[in-house]
Amino acid sequence: MPSNEGLAALSRQFRVLVAxxxxxxxxxALTLLDLCGGRLARFNFTPDAKPPQNQIPIHITVVDERDGFYHLIGSPKALACDQYASKTWIRFQDIPALKTPNLKFVRGSVSSVDCQSKTAQILDLESKETTSEKYDFLIAGTGLRRVFPTVPQSLQRDEFLKEAWNHKEDIEKARDGVVIIGGGAVGVEMAAELKVLDPQRKITLVHSRDRLLSAEPLPDDFKERVYSVLKETGVEVILGQRVIDTTAVNTDAEHRAWDLTLANGTKLRAGHVMSAISKCEPTSSYLPQDALNQEGFVKIRSTLQFPSNVTNAESHFAIGDIAQWTGIKRCGAAMHMGHYAATNIHQLILAEAGLKPEFLELQEYPAVMGIALGHSAVSYSPADGTQDGEHLLKSMFGQDMGYSICWNYMRLSEPCQA
Ligand SMILES: Cc1cc2nc3c(=O)[nH]c(=O)nc-3n(C[C@H](O)[C@H](O)[C@H](O)COP(=O)(O)OP(=O)(O)OC[C@H]3O[C@@H](n4cnc5c(N)ncnc54)[C@H](O)[C@@H]3O)c2cc1C
Known part of the structure; x- marks a missing residue:
């Protein structure tokens, strides 16, 4: 329990900037609202955990280039099915759990951060003006930059719905079928989704290596199972071949066609070609170089804090895909890191009142993966090995590519308590 002087230290408003x-x-952000409101964090499932004893005045600013929460995982389906798309992007202002005066959203881009003065420059994408935002703590959670059609490029819900609709139209008009280039996780999910949405359409997946998911640090039997389940859905899979040429042979909007040439000379005709071979780049250009590794990921400590060589490292955190950590990048890991970083910030705030901080520390994650393949799913974890089946699709992705699972896990429908 903090002393009276300690309690006085907690009466100032703490400002947290979430990028x-x-x-x-x-x-x-939700964890901070819970803890500073004197409640257990919604992601804390520790038996007998006790809520914090004090309420703490907090102001959180969340900056995002998008105008809402977008369920990125659903992209392979959203960009082929406009009905599903409209479910997967919810404007921040329409999310009940986020409606509180303690939380402000800025649709903008964090363009630089000065760790010394704890000030960020933010380009407001509505007003087009750059503003300065002072903070006590910063959480960087801006993920990776990914290209179309791996993810939509729109930044606003209305534009996104048009983007998804246009893409769906391109697929529907592809009388000569669709060719997807790249058999990584995104390519195989896209191929399976397109086949399920229209089983009559010819879908071909071309991958340059001899096994699908060749870049993933996962056992061969998982990759082979993905191959066999994908084939069962009716997708044609060509392995060990590069596409060396793509030539448009019909540019008529109602019947477009391309001829693709593979390295062995094989020709494929396609009504639509999708590339799923994009390289993803961390979005960390606004952070100091000494916080980053060579590829641009933040070299976090197990407390999620920046490396100790960075000025004021204790007040700076990175979470999710932008952080350098073990395991394959996953949304579950991003949510877990968000919970831990916010809990540690809450501990640092309590430390100002003289309490000894008790930090949560990340454990190493093993390489695990779950892939939705139409009506089935394939998963791998060191404990359970490779598995597949409809039951896995249901348990890992529900009926909607994991949208409801994520939404409910974050309890986004529950109005924010004061
Ligand atoms: C097609 C696809 C399928 C996937 N399937 C799965 C799956 O089945 N299971 C799974 O666990 N994971 C899956 N993943 C991975 C998962 O989506 C990521 O691990 C997860 O999105 C990481 O979350 P994040 O919060 O770190 O970042 P992101 O979800 O990438 O979000 C980053 C946010 O930051 C914003 N932003 C970027 N730069 C700035 C800036 N400078 N200023 C302000 N805002 C900025 C972006 O607009 C975005 O909203 C998939 C990924 C893709 C692309």
Missing amino acids: GGSYGGLSA
Whole structure:
């Protein structure tokens, strides 16, 4: 229990800036609202855990280039099915759990951060003006930059719905079928989704290596199972071949066609070609270089704090895909990191009142993966090995590519308590 002087230290308003309002950023913001409101964090399932004894005045600013929460995982389906798309992007202002005066959203881009003065420059995408935002703590959760059609490029819900609709139209008009280039996790999910949405359409997946998911640090039997389940859905899979040429042979809007040439000389005709071979880049250009590794990921400590060589490292955190950590990048990990970073910030706030902080520390994550393949799913974890089946699709992704699972886990429908 803090002393009276300690309690006085907790009466000032603490300002937290969260860059990125996706799985990681929202989990962090919600955890802070819970803890500073004197409640257990919604992600804390420890038996007998006790809520904090004090309420703490807090103001959280979440900055995101998008105008809402977008369920990124659903992209392979959202960009082919406009009905599903409209479910997967919810404007921040329409999310009950986020409606509180303690939380402000800025649709903007964090362009630089000065860790010394604890000030961020934010380009407001509505007013087009750059503003300065002072903070006590920063959480960087801006993920990776990914290209279309891996993810939509729109930043506002209305534009996104048009983007999804246009893409769906391109697929529907593809009388000569669709060719997807790249058999990583995104490519295989896209191929299976397209086949399920229209079983009559010819879908071909071309991958340059001899096994699907060749870049993933996962056992061969998992990759082979993904191959066999994908084939069962009716997708044609060509392995060990590069596409060396793509030539448009019909540019008529109602019947477009391309001829693709593979390295072995095989020709494929396609009504629509989708590339799923994009390289993803961390969005960390606004952070100091000494916080980053060579590829641009933040070198976090197990407390999620910046490396100790960075000025004021204790007040700076990184979570989710932008952080350098073990395991394959996943949304569950991003939410977990958001919970931990926010809990540690709460501990640092309590430390100002003289309490000894007790930090949560991340454990190493093993490489695990779950892939939705139409009516089935394939998963791998060191404990359970490779598995597949409809029951896995239901338990890992529910009926909607994991949208309800994520939404309910973050309890986004529950109005924010004062
Ligand atoms: C097609 C696809 C399928 C996937 N499937 C799965 C799956 O089945 N299971 C799974 O666990 N994971 C899956 N993943 C991975 C998962 O989506 C990521 O691990 C997760 O999105 C990471 O969350 P995040 O909060 O770290 O970042 P992101 O979800 O990438 O969000 C980052 C946010 O930051 C914003 N932003 C970026 N730069 C700035 C800036 N400078 N200023 C302000 N805001 C900014 C963006 O607009 C975005 O909203 C999939 C990924 C893709 C692309």
